[in-house]
Amino acid sequence: xxxxxxxxxxxxxxxxxxxxxxxxxxxxxxxxxxxxxxxxxxxxxxxxxxxxxxxxxxxxxxxxxxxxxxxxxxxxxxxxxxxxxxxxxxxxxxxxxxxxxxxxxxxxxxxxxxxxxxxxxxxxxxxxxxxxxxxxxxxxxxxxxxxxxxxxxxxxxxxxxxxxxxxxxxxxxxxxxxxxxxxxxxxxxxxxxxxxxxxxxxxxxxxxxxxxxxxxxxxxxxxxxxxxxxxxxxxxxxxxxxxxxxxxxxxxxxxxxxxxxxxxxxxxxxxxxxxxxxxxxxxxxxxxxxxxxxxxxxxxxxxxxxxxxxxxxxxxxxxxxxxxxxxxxxxxxxxxxxxxxxxxxxxxxxxxxxxxxxxxxxxxxxxxxxxxxxxxxxxxxxxxxxxxxxxxxxxxxxxxxxxxxxxxxxxxxxxxxxxxxxxxxxxxxxxxxxxxxxxxxxxxxxxxxxxxxxxxxxxxxxxxxxxxxxxxxxxxxxxxxxxxxxxxxxxxxxxxxxxxxxxxxxxxxxxxxxxxxxxxxxxxxxxxxxxxxxxxxxxxxxxxxxxxxxxxxxxxx
Amino acid sequence: xxxxxxxxxxxxxxxxxxxxxxxxxxxxxxxxxxxxxxxxxxxxxxxxxxxxxxxxxxxxxxxxxxxxxxxxxxxxxxxxxxxxxxxxxxxxxxxxxxxxxxxxxxxxxxxxxxxxxxxxxxxxxxxxxxxxxxxxxxxxxxxxxxxxxxxxxxxxxxxxxxxxxxxxxxxxxxxxxxxxxxxxxxxxxxxxxxxxxxxxxxxxxxxxxxxxxxxxxxxxxxxxxxxxxxxxxxxxxxxxxxxxxxxxxxxxxxxxxxxxxxxxxxxxxxxxxx
Numbered sequence: 134x135x136x137x138x139x140x141x142x143x144x145x146x147x148x149x150x151x152x153x154x155x156x157x158x159x160x161x162x163x164x165x166x167x168x169x170x171x172x173x174x175x176x177x178x179x180x181x182x183x184x185x186x187x188x189x190x191x192x193x194x195x196x197x198x199x200x201x202x203x204x205x206x207x208x209x210x211x212x213x214x215x216x217x218x219x220x221x222x223x224x225x226x227x228x229x230x231x232x233x234x235x236x237x238x239x240x241x242x243x244x245x246x247x248x249x250x251x252x253x254x255x256x257x258x259x260x261x262x263x264x265x266x267x268x269x270x271x272x273x274x275x276x277x278x279x280x281x282x283x284x285x286x287x288x289x290x291x292x293x294x295x296x297x298x299x300x301x302x303x304x305x306x307x308x309x310x311x312x313x314x315x316x317x318x319x320x321x322x323x324x325x326x327x328x329x330x331x332x333x334x335x336x337x338x339x340x341x342x343x344x345x346x347x348x349x350x351x352x353x354x355x356x357x358x359x360x361x362x363x364x365x366x367x368x369x370x371x372x373x374x375x376x377x378x379x380x381x382x383x384x385x386x387x388x389x390x391x392x393x394x395x396x397x398x399x400x401x402x403x404x405x406x407x408x409x410x411x412x413x414x415x416x417x418x419x420x421x422x423x424x425x426x427x428x429x430x431x432x433x434x435x436x437x438x439x440x441x442x443x444x445x446x447x448x449x450x451x452x453x454x455x456x457x458x459x460x461x462x463x464x465x466x467x468x469x470x471x472x473x474x475x476x477x478x479x480x481x482x483x484x485x486x487x488x489x490x491x492x493x494x495x496x497x498x499x500x501x502x503x504x505x506x507x508x509x510x511x512x513x514x515x516x517x518x519x520x521x522x523x524x525x526x527x528x529x530x531x532x533x534x535x536x537x538x539x540x541x542x543x544x545x546x547x548x549x550x551x552x553x554x555x556x557x558x559x560x561x562x563x564x565x566x567x568x569x570x571x572x573x574x575x576x577x578x579x580x581x582x583x584x585x586x587x588x589x590x591x592x593x594x595x596x597x598x599x600x601x602x603x604x605x606x607x608x609x610x611x612x613x614x615x616x617x618x619x620x621x622x623x624x625x626x627x628x629x630x631x632x633x634x635x636x637x638x639x640x641x642x643x644x645x646x647x648x649x650x651x652x653x654x655x656x657x658x659x660x661x662x663x664x665x666x667x668x669x670x671x672x673x674x675x676x677x678x679x680x681x682x683x684x685x686x687x688x689x690x
Numbered sequence: 691x692x693x694x695x696x697x698x699x700x701x702x703x704x705x706x707x708x709x710x711x712x713x714x715x716x717x718x719x720x721x722x723x724x725x726x727x728x729x730x731x732x733x734x735x736x737x738x739x740x741x742x743x744x745x746x747x748x749x750x751x752x753x754x755x756x757x758x759x760x761x762x763x764x765x766x767x768x769x770x771x772x773x774x775x776x777x778x779x780x781x782x783x784x785x786x787x788x789x790x791x792x793x794x795x796x797x798x799x800x801x802x803x804x805x806x807x808x809x810x811x812x813x814x815x816x817x818x819x820x821x822x823x824x825x826x827x828x829x830x831x832x833x834x835x836x837x838x839x840x841x842x843x844x845x846x847x848x849x850x851x852x853x854x855x856x857x858x859x860x861x862x863x864x865x866x867x868x869x870x871x872x873x874x875x876x877x878x879x880x881x882x883x884x885x886x887x888x889x890x891x892x893x894x895x896x897x898x899x900x901x902x903x904x905x906x907x908x909x910x911x912x913x914x915x916x917x918x919x920x921x922x923x924x925x926x927x928x929x930x931x932x933x934x935x936x937x938x939x940x941x942x943x944x945x946x947x948x949x950x951x952x953x954x955x956x957x958x959x960x961x962x963x964x
Contacts, residue, residue, distance in 0.1 A: 182757075185757065186757040186758060189757060189758065190758060213887075216777070216886060216887070252775075252887065253775065253777065253887075254775065254778075254802055254804075255802075256802075264825035264826070265825050268823065268825065270799065270801065270823050271801070271802070271823070271824075271825075272801055272802030272823075273802045273803060274775065274802050274803070274804070275744075275802045275803025275804025275805075275868055275869060276802070276803035276868055277744065277745050277748035277749070277755060277803075277868055278756070279803070280742065280745045280772065281745070281748075281749070281759065281772070284745075284765075284769060284770050284771065284772055284773075285761055285762050285765025285766075285769050285770040286759055286760065286761050286762065286770065287759075287760055287761075287762055288756045288758060288759035288760065289756050289757050289758060289759075290755065290756055293865070294824070294826050295825060295826035303762065304762050304765055306762075306764055306765065309764060309766070310766075311769075312765070312766075312769035313765055313769065381754060398754065400754050400755065400756055400757040401754075401755055401756060401757075402748075402755065402866070402867050402868060404753070404754040404755065405753075405867040406865070406867065
C-alpha cells in the first residue's frame with residue numbers, strides 16, 4: 134500500500150512538475166521568441182535599409198553612361214538655350230540617345246523610367262513614363278533630387294507621385310566652366326516586382342506603404358504575403374509611435390496575433406509623406422503548454438526522442454501496475470480465495486495470519502463478527518425462499534398429502550397447503566460448520582420460526598412420544614446433518630416428530646404406520662432427486678394452519 | 691479681357707487656352723497696353739548667392755531627404771550652391787506710389803515639384819488660377835489661409851483663389867512637400883517681371899511716374915529697392931543692376947554649411963564606430 138501510494142504521490146508530483154515546467158517553458162519560449170523576433174525584425178529593417186541604399190548607389194552608377202553620352206549633354210544644352218520652348222529636334226535626339234544608352238545597361242540594374250532634364254527643370258526627353266506622353270510642359274525641376282543634380286550632386290530620393298518611386302539623379306555636364314547642362318534621372322517603381330526582388334535578396338517579408346495604403350509587398354515562401362495586408366489597419370495608429378515619429382523606425386508591433394511588424398520611413402520626400410516599409414515576421418509564441426504540439430514541425434518532433442518518452446511512460450506505468458499487483462491485486466486475491474474457502478466451509482474461520490495489512494484486520498473483524506452473531510443464536514434468515522423455487526411447480530394436490538392417512542381429510546387438507554422451507558436449515562447454512570469461539574459452549578442452531586418452540590414445549594403422547602427437535606440432531610451437530618446416517622434412521626425421527634406434531638395439533642394417527650410413511654418418503658425423495666438432481670432430500674416437520682405438515686429440502690451436495 | 695475659365699473644352703485645348711490667356715492677362719495688366727507704356731530693362735545680380743529654402747532644407751541630413759548625397763567633383767563649387775531658378779523664383783516688381791487695381795486672373799502652373807512662378811507679387815483682390823500640369827493630382831492649400839483649404843486638383847484641372855488682402859501668403863501641397871509658393875499681396879504693384887537665367891529682365895509700366903523696383907524671393911524682399919522715374923521713353927537700368935544676393939554672405943554661409951556637414955559626417959562616423 135505504501136509503495137503504490139508513494140507511487141501515486143510521485144506521479145502526481147511529476148505531473149504537477151511537468152505542468153509547471155511546460156508553463157515555464159512556454160513563457161520562456163515566448164519571451165525568447167519575442168526577443169529573437171524583435172532582433173530579427175530590427176535586422177530585417179536594417180538589411181532592407183542597406184539594400185535600398187546600396188541599390189540606389191549601384192543604379193546611380195548606371196546613370197554615368199547617360200551623362201557621358203555626348204548627345205545627351207549636347208541636346209540638353211540646346212534646350213537650355215531656348216527659354217520659351219524645348220526644341221523639338223532636341224527632344225527627338227535626346228530620346229534616341231536615351232534609348233541607345235538604356236539598351237546597354239545590364240539587366241537587373243536598369244530603370245523603369247529615365248528622364249533628361251534641362252537647367253530650367255523641363256523634361257526634354259524620357260523613357261518609360263507614358264503618363265506624361267503629350268505633355269509638352271512636363272517638368273521635374275522643383276524636386277530637391279533633381280535640383281541637387283542640376284547643382285552638381287548625385288543622390289537618391291523616394292518620391293510619392295502617382296506611384297511610389299525610388300529615384301536617383303546626377304548632373305550632365307556639357308561645359309566644365311558652366312553649370313551642368315542638365316540632369317539625368319532614373320526611377321524605379323516600388324511595386325510588387327520591386328518588393329519581390331528585395332525580399333529574395335534580403336530574405337525579409339516586406340511591404341511598402343504610402344498614403345495609408347499598401348503599395349507593394351513580397352515575402353519568402355514560408356510567409357503568407359496576404360498577412361502583410363494587416364498593416365493597413367495599423368498605419369493609422371503608427372504616428373502615435375514615438376520612435377517612429379522621432380527616429381523613423383517603430384518598435385515591434387504585433388497585429389492581431391498574425392504578424393509582428395516593424396515600420397521604417399523611407400528616405401526622401403516619402404519621409405515627410407509618411408511613406409515607408411514594414412518588415413514582418415510571424416510570431417513564434419505558443420498559446421499554452423499544449424501549443425507546442427501545434428507549433429512543432431517534423432524536425433522538432435524528431436528531436437523529441439519519442440521512444441525514450443514512451444519507454445519512460447511504459448516503465449512508469451509498469452512500475453505502478455507492479456506496485457498495485459503486490460499491494461492490491463495479490464492480497465485481494467488471497468483474501469478472495471480464503472473467503473471462498475470460508476464460504477464453502479473448508480475452513481472454520483478466516484486465518485488472519487494468511488493476510489497482510491488491512492486484510493488481516495478485515496479477516497479478524499469478520500471472525501469476530503461471526504462469533505458474536507453465533508453467540509447471539511444466529512441472525513435472522515436473510516430472506517424467504519419459495520418452496521416453488523426448490524421443488525418446481527407444486528401440483529394442486531401436493532405430494533405431501535400422501536402422508537395423510539387414508540380418509541383423514543384434515544391431514545389431507547394440511548398437506549394441501551402451500552409448503553415452505555423455513556428457518557436456518559437451508560442447504561448452505563446447514564452444511565457449514567460454524568467456528569466456535571474459544572471457551573464457549575457448543576452452539577445451538579436457531580429454530581425455524583413457528584416450529585422450533587412448538588415441538589420443544591408440546592406434550593408427547595406415550596404411543597408417539599413428543600420429540601424434541603434438538604434431540605434428533607445428529608451427534609456431530611449440523612456438520613453431520615444431511616450427510617450422516619442413512620435416510621431410514623433420519624426418517625424414523627421425522628416419523629416420530631410428525632406423529633407427535635399431529636397429535637399436538639389434535640389430529641388422529643390411527644393407522645399411520647412407519648412403513649407407509651417411509652414408503653411415501655422414499656417415493657417423494659426419488660422424485661425430488663430426479664427432478665432437481667439433488668443428492669438426497671431432507672425432510673422436516675412443521676405446523677401449517679394448525680396442522681402437522683412436512684417440508685422437504687433437496688440437498689445437492 | 692476675361693479668362694475662359696469654366697469652358698467645357700477638351701483637356702489639352704482648354705489647358706493651352708488657359709495658359710495662353712493667363713500669360714496674356716499678365717502681360718496685359720503688367721505691360722502697358724497703350725502706346726504710353728514704358729519698358730524698363732534691367733538686370734538682377736547676385737541671385738546665385740541666394741539659397742532656395744526648399745532645397746536647402748532638403749539637403750539637411752536631419753530631414754532624411756536621401757540615403758546618400760555626394761557632390762560630383764567635376765562640377766565647380768560655385769554651381770553647387772542651391773541658388774534659385776531665377777525665371778521662376780525671383781520676381782521683380784515695380785511699385786507705384788499709390789494703390790493699383792487688381793489685374794485679370796493670373797495663371798499659376800503646378801507641376802514638377804513646384805509652382806511657376808514660385809514667388810508672385812500681385813495687388814490684393816487678384817484672382818489666381820492654379821493649373822495642375824502633372825499627370826497626377828495635387829492637394830494645394832494656403833498655410834493659415836481660411837479661404838484656401840486643402841482640396842484635390844486632378845491632372846489638367848484648375849483651382850481658383852482670390853488673394854484676400856495685403857500680406858504674404860504661402861501655398862503648399864499636402865502631396866508634394868517640396869512644393870511651396872509665396873504670394874505677396876502688395877497694393878501698389880504696377881508691374882512684375884521674371885529675370886532670365888542670366889538675370890536680365892524687362893518690365894513694363896502703364897503710366898509714367900515714380901516707381902520703386904523691388905526684387906522678391908521666397909515671399910521676401912531681397913536686395914535694395916531702386917527708385918526709378920518712368921517717362922515716355924524706355925529706361926535701361928542694366929548698368930545699375932539690382933543686387934539681390936551678397937557674395938560674401940553667401941560664401942560665409944557656404945563655409946558654415948561645409949563645416950556643419952563635415953561635423954555631421956564625423957559625428958556619424960563616431961556613432962558608426964560605436
